Amino acid sequence: MRDASKWWRPPAFGLAAVFLSAAAAFAQSGPSAETLQLCAACHGEDGNSKIEKIPSLAGQPAFFILNQLFLMREGVRKVEAMAPIVKDLKDDDLNTLSQHYAKLPAKRSDEPVDAALARRGAEISTARRCGSCHLPSLAGQEQMPRVARQRIDYLVETLKSYRDSPRPGADTAMSAAIVGASDADIAALAHYAASL
Numbered sequence: 001m002r003d004a005s006k007w008w009r010p011p012a013f014g015l016a017a018v019f020l021s022a023a024a025a026f027a028q029s030g031p032s033a034e035t036l037q038l039c040a041a042c043h044g045e046d047g048n049s050k051i052e053k054i055p056s057l058a059g060q061p062a063f064f065i066l067n068q069l070f071l072m073r074e075g076v077r078k079v080e081a082m083a084p085i086v087k088d089l090k091d092d093d094l095n096t097l098s099q100h101y102a103k104l105p106a107k108r109s110d111e112p113v114d115a116a117l118a119r120r121g122a123e124i125s126t127a128r129r130c131g132s133c134h135l136p137s138l139a140g141q142e143q144m145p146r147v148a149r150q151r152i153d154y155l156v157e158t159l160k161s162y163r164d165s166p167r168p169g170a171d172t173a174m175s176a177a178i179v180g181a182s183d184a185d186i187a188a189l190a191h192y193a194a195s196l
Contacts, residue, residue: 031096038085039097047104055154059106061140065098077167106149113152113195121192124185128177138193143171148196155190 031039039057043049047058057065071077073086073094089097125131125138133144140146147155159178161167163186166175178186 031093031100035085035089035093035097036100039101042081043101046107047101048107048109049151049154050110052151053153053157054151055158056106056109056150057101058104059139059149060101060146061142061144062098062102063142064140064145065101066094067143069094069097077170106146108149108194109151111152111194114191115195117188117191118195119192121188121190121195124181124189125192128181128189130177130189133173133177138196147193150190150193152190152194155193156186159186159189 039047042051042054043057044051047056049056068077069086069089072079072082073089075083086094130138130147134140134147135144138146138148140148159181160183162170162175163178163181166172181189
Protein backbone atom coordinates (compact mmCIF):
# COMPACT_ATOMS: atom_id res chain seq x y z
CA MET A 1 0.00 0.00 0.00
CA ARG A 2 1.34 3.43 -0.93
CA ASP A 3 1.84 6.07 1.77
CA ALA A 4 -0.96 8.62 1.16
CA SER A 5 1.24 11.53 2.22
CA LYS A 6 3.54 10.85 -0.74
CA TRP A 7 0.90 11.05 -3.47
CA TRP A 8 -2.27 12.68 -2.20
CA ARG A 9 -2.63 16.42 -2.77
CA PRO A 10 -5.79 18.46 -2.12
CA PRO A 11 -7.14 20.24 -5.22
CA ALA A 12 -6.11 23.63 -3.87
CA PHE A 13 -2.53 22.37 -3.52
CA GLY A 14 -2.31 21.83 -7.26
CA LEU A 15 -3.85 25.21 -7.96
CA ALA A 16 -1.40 26.93 -5.64
CA ALA A 17 1.50 25.04 -7.18
CA VAL A 18 0.56 26.18 -10.69
CA PHE A 19 0.17 29.84 -9.77
CA LEU A 20 3.12 30.07 -7.40
CA SER A 21 5.83 27.87 -8.89
CA ALA A 22 7.24 30.79 -10.82
CA ALA A 23 7.36 32.98 -7.70
CA ALA A 24 10.25 31.03 -6.22
CA ALA A 25 12.38 31.72 -9.27
CA PHE A 26 11.85 35.46 -9.10
CA ALA A 27 11.86 36.17 -5.36
CA GLN A 28 15.18 37.85 -4.66
CA SER A 29 14.71 39.63 -1.37
CA GLY A 30 12.98 39.05 1.94
CA PRO A 31 9.57 40.35 2.94
CA SER A 32 9.18 44.09 3.47
CA ALA A 33 9.64 45.46 6.98
CA GLU A 34 6.04 46.71 6.89
CA THR A 35 4.68 43.26 6.06
CA LEU A 36 6.82 41.59 8.73
CA GLN A 37 5.61 44.12 11.29
CA LEU A 38 1.99 43.27 10.45
CA CYS A 39 2.73 39.55 10.79
CA ALA A 40 4.68 40.01 14.04
CA ALA A 41 1.78 41.79 15.72
CA CYS A 42 -0.05 38.47 16.00
CA HIS A 43 2.42 35.69 15.15
CA GLY A 44 5.35 37.06 17.19
CA GLU A 45 8.53 38.95 16.30
CA ASP A 46 10.34 35.64 15.82
CA GLY A 47 7.35 33.80 14.36
CA ASN A 48 6.49 32.18 17.71
CA SER A 49 3.06 33.31 18.83
CA LYS A 50 2.39 34.47 22.36
CA ILE A 51 -1.27 35.22 21.66
CA GLU A 52 -4.03 32.76 22.52
CA LYS A 53 -5.26 30.69 19.56
CA ILE A 54 -2.86 32.37 17.11
CA PRO A 55 -0.51 29.86 15.42
CA SER A 56 3.24 30.05 15.46
CA LEU A 57 4.71 30.24 11.95
CA ALA A 58 8.39 29.73 12.77
CA GLY A 59 9.74 26.47 11.40
CA GLN A 60 6.67 25.67 9.34
CA PRO A 61 7.41 24.03 5.99
CA ALA A 62 7.70 26.81 3.42
CA PHE A 63 5.22 25.23 1.05
CA PHE A 64 2.65 24.85 3.82
CA ILE A 65 2.83 28.59 4.58
CA LEU A 66 2.82 29.47 0.88
CA ASN A 67 -0.25 27.33 0.25
CA GLN A 68 -2.16 28.77 3.23
CA LEU A 69 -1.35 32.36 2.28
CA PHE A 70 -2.46 31.66 -1.28
CA LEU A 71 -5.75 30.11 -0.12
CA MET A 72 -6.40 33.09 2.15
CA ARG A 73 -5.54 35.62 -0.53
CA GLU A 74 -7.83 33.93 -3.04
CA GLY A 75 -10.68 33.79 -0.51
CA VAL A 76 -10.82 29.99 -0.39
CA ARG A 77 -9.70 29.86 3.25
CA LYS A 78 -11.60 32.52 5.16
CA VAL A 79 -9.66 34.07 8.04
CA GLU A 80 -11.22 37.42 8.76
CA ALA A 81 -8.16 38.92 10.48
CA MET A 82 -5.89 37.86 7.59
CA ALA A 83 -8.07 39.02 4.68
CA PRO A 84 -6.94 42.69 4.64
CA ILE A 85 -3.30 41.68 5.07
CA VAL A 86 -3.08 39.14 2.25
CA LYS A 87 -5.46 40.67 -0.29
CA ASP A 88 -2.81 42.79 -2.04
CA LEU A 89 0.19 40.49 -1.63
CA LYS A 90 1.81 39.39 -4.87
CA ASP A 91 3.06 35.85 -5.53
CA ASP A 92 6.62 36.97 -4.76
CA ASP A 93 5.44 38.37 -1.41
CA LEU A 94 3.81 35.05 -0.51
CA ASN A 95 6.97 33.18 -1.43
CA THR A 96 9.33 35.43 0.50
CA LEU A 97 7.11 35.34 3.59
CA SER A 98 6.93 31.56 3.51
CA GLN A 99 10.70 31.25 3.08
CA HIS A 100 11.32 33.75 5.88
CA TYR A 101 9.18 31.93 8.46
CA ALA A 102 10.37 28.47 7.43
CA LYS A 103 13.93 29.47 8.35
CA LEU A 104 13.07 30.66 11.88
CA PRO A 105 13.46 28.23 14.80
CA ALA A 106 10.25 26.93 16.35
CA LYS A 107 10.04 27.46 20.11
CA ARG A 108 7.64 26.04 22.65
CA SER A 109 4.92 28.38 23.82
CA ASP A 110 4.68 29.44 27.44
CA GLU A 111 1.57 27.30 27.93
CA PRO A 112 1.95 24.60 30.61
CA VAL A 113 2.16 21.10 29.16
CA ASP A 114 0.41 18.38 31.16
CA ALA A 115 2.85 15.43 31.17
CA ALA A 116 0.11 12.82 31.63
CA LEU A 117 -1.88 14.26 28.73
CA ALA A 118 1.27 14.37 26.60
CA ARG A 119 1.94 10.67 27.27
CA ARG A 120 -1.64 9.82 26.32
CA GLY A 121 -1.31 12.02 23.25
CA ALA A 122 1.78 10.09 22.14
CA GLU A 123 -0.29 6.89 22.18
CA ILE A 124 -3.14 8.52 20.26
CA SER A 125 -0.70 9.99 17.74
CA THR A 126 0.74 6.54 17.09
CA ALA A 127 -2.70 4.94 16.81
CA ARG A 128 -3.96 7.64 14.44
CA ARG A 129 -0.70 7.58 12.45
CA CYS A 130 -0.09 11.33 12.75
CA GLY A 131 3.58 10.79 11.88
CA SER A 132 2.75 9.31 8.47
CA CYS A 133 1.94 12.79 7.14
CA HIS A 134 3.46 15.19 9.69
CA LEU A 135 6.61 13.01 10.09
CA PRO A 136 7.41 11.06 13.29
CA SER A 137 8.85 14.25 14.83
CA LEU A 138 5.64 16.12 13.85
CA ALA A 139 7.90 18.70 12.17
CA GLY A 140 5.73 18.69 9.04
CA GLN A 141 6.69 18.41 5.39
CA GLU A 142 5.61 20.02 2.13
CA GLN A 143 1.94 21.03 2.60
CA MET A 144 1.69 19.24 5.98
CA PRO A 145 2.17 21.68 8.87
CA ARG A 146 4.58 21.44 11.75
CA VAL A 147 2.49 20.66 14.82
CA ALA A 148 5.44 20.03 17.14
CA ARG A 149 5.88 23.00 19.49
CA GLN A 150 2.68 24.60 18.23
CA ARG A 151 0.40 26.43 20.68
CA ILE A 152 -1.86 24.04 22.61
CA ASP A 153 -4.93 26.27 22.45
CA TYR A 154 -4.50 26.73 18.70
CA LEU A 155 -4.11 22.99 18.10
CA VAL A 156 -7.20 22.17 20.18
CA GLU A 157 -9.31 24.68 18.27
CA THR A 158 -7.95 23.59 14.88
CA LEU A 159 -8.36 19.86 15.51
CA LYS A 160 -11.94 20.41 16.68
CA SER A 161 -12.66 22.42 13.54
CA TYR A 162 -11.36 19.56 11.36
CA ARG A 163 -13.52 17.13 13.30
CA ASP A 164 -16.68 19.23 13.55
CA SER A 165 -16.80 21.56 10.56
CA PRO A 166 -14.22 21.03 7.83
CA ARG A 167 -13.50 24.27 6.01
CA PRO A 168 -13.10 24.98 2.30
CA GLY A 169 -9.53 24.49 1.11
CA ALA A 170 -8.67 22.29 4.09
CA ASP A 171 -7.03 18.91 3.83
CA THR A 172 -9.88 16.37 3.73
CA ALA A 173 -7.47 13.62 4.77
CA MET A 174 -7.00 15.49 8.04
CA SER A 175 -10.75 15.58 8.65
CA ALA A 176 -10.84 11.82 8.09
CA ALA A 177 -7.84 11.30 10.39
CA ILE A 178 -9.46 13.09 13.33
CA VAL A 179 -13.05 11.86 12.90
CA GLY A 180 -14.43 10.33 16.09
CA ALA A 181 -11.76 11.80 18.35
CA SER A 182 -13.11 12.96 21.70
CA ASP A 183 -12.36 16.38 23.16
CA ALA A 184 -10.10 14.58 25.66
CA ASP A 185 -8.19 12.87 22.82
CA ILE A 186 -7.76 16.21 21.06
CA ALA A 187 -6.44 17.85 24.23
CA ALA A 188 -3.99 14.97 24.69
CA LEU A 189 -2.77 15.26 21.09
CA ALA A 190 -2.26 19.01 21.50
CA HIS A 191 -0.26 18.59 24.72
CA TYR A 192 1.86 15.87 23.09
CA ALA A 193 2.61 17.95 20.01
CA ALA A 194 3.42 21.03 22.10
CA SER A 195 5.80 18.99 24.26
CA LEU A 196 8.07 17.91 21.39
